[in-house]
Amino acid sequence: MLEKLKNEVYSANMKLTELGLVINTWGNVSGRDPETGLVVIKPSGVEYSELKPSDLPVLDLEGKIVEGDMRPSSDTPTHLALYRAFPCIGGVTHTHSMYAVAFAQAGRSIPALGTTHADYFPGDVPCTRPLTPSEIAGDYEAETGKVIVEAIEKIGADRMRAALVFSHGPFTWGQTAAESVDVSYVMEVIAEMAYRTEMLHFAGNSTPLMQNELLFKHFDRKHGPGAYYGQIKK
Numbered sequence: 001m002l003e004k005l006k007n008e009v010y011s012a013n014m015k016l017t018e019l020g021l022v023i024n025t026w027g028n029v030s031g032r033d034p035e036t037g038l039v040v041i042k043p044s045g046v047e048y049s050e051l052k053p054s055d056l057p058v059l060d061l062e063g064k065i066v067e068g069d070m071r072p073s074s075d076t077p078t079h080l081a082l083y084r085a086f087p088c089i090g091g092v093t094h095t096h097s098m099y100a101v102a103f104a105q106a107g108r109s110i111p112a113l114g115t116t117h118a119d120y121f122p123g124d125v126p127c128t129r130p131l132t133p134s135e136i137a138g139d140y141e142a143e144t145g146k147v148i149v150e151a152i153e154k155i156g157a158d159r160m161r162a163a164l165v166f167s168h169g170p171f172t173w174g175q176t177a178a179e180s181v182d183v184s185y186v187m188e189v190i191a192e193m194a195y196r197t198e199m200l201h202f203a204g205n206s207t208p209l210m211q212n213e214l215l216f217k218h219f220d221r222k223h224g225p226g227a228y229y230g231q232i233k234k
């Protein structure tokens with residue numbers, strides 16, 4: 001079942017290694033079927049070189065396996081929490097990419113410092129609060145999903161397509177698995193840009209922070225109600 005979605009999610013997982021966003025098995029991508037609401041995700045701990053589309057398990061939104069012999073990614077409850085909270089999400093990506101993790105480990109949001117950032121995100125990419133000891137001891141991966149939902153729900157998952165989990169790393173999403181990987185890649189690039197900008201800033205050059213007017217000009221011309229970037233969709 002869902003062979004087309006399995007192929008899409010398989011390709012999205014393989015793209016993570018091609019883009020240099022993951023090493024070893026440090027990443028996972030899932031996708032949701034818009035008709036049945038079922039989710040396809042990378043199996044747990046399988047090397048990318050050995051992964052096949054037919055390995056990918058199919059689950060319902062409560063985590064019950066509908067098809068497949070392999071255990072789903074250990075991060076599955078985090079992905080499912082995002083799908084349950086935000087119907088607009090059709091794909092989720094998690095990586096441990098270098099610069100996004102650096103901000104997460106510092107407990108910091110990725111600051112919006114320029115137009116590259118504003119073309120994709122309507123403000124700082126938020127970092128979640130730390131999980132409490134009882135959340136860590138309890139249903140850890142599902143609680144991780146909940147703190148992401150907390151950090152995003154006021155902004156809206158359709159506008160802010162990324163968050164950093166405190167002391168952990170980035171999760172991104174989009175309408176499809178492929179879009180969530182694209183956002184992951186862009187987020188890593190803007191995290192590196194922000195890191196390098198701050199290095200110059202703290203080295204004594206006075207980098208001005210981006211004005212809010214410029215931030216929303218760039219975000220809204222691509223994603224706002226009067227968007228005019230790109231070609232007109234027929």
Ligand SMILES: [Zn+2]
Pocket residue numbers: 094095096168169
């Ligand atoms: Zn992780």
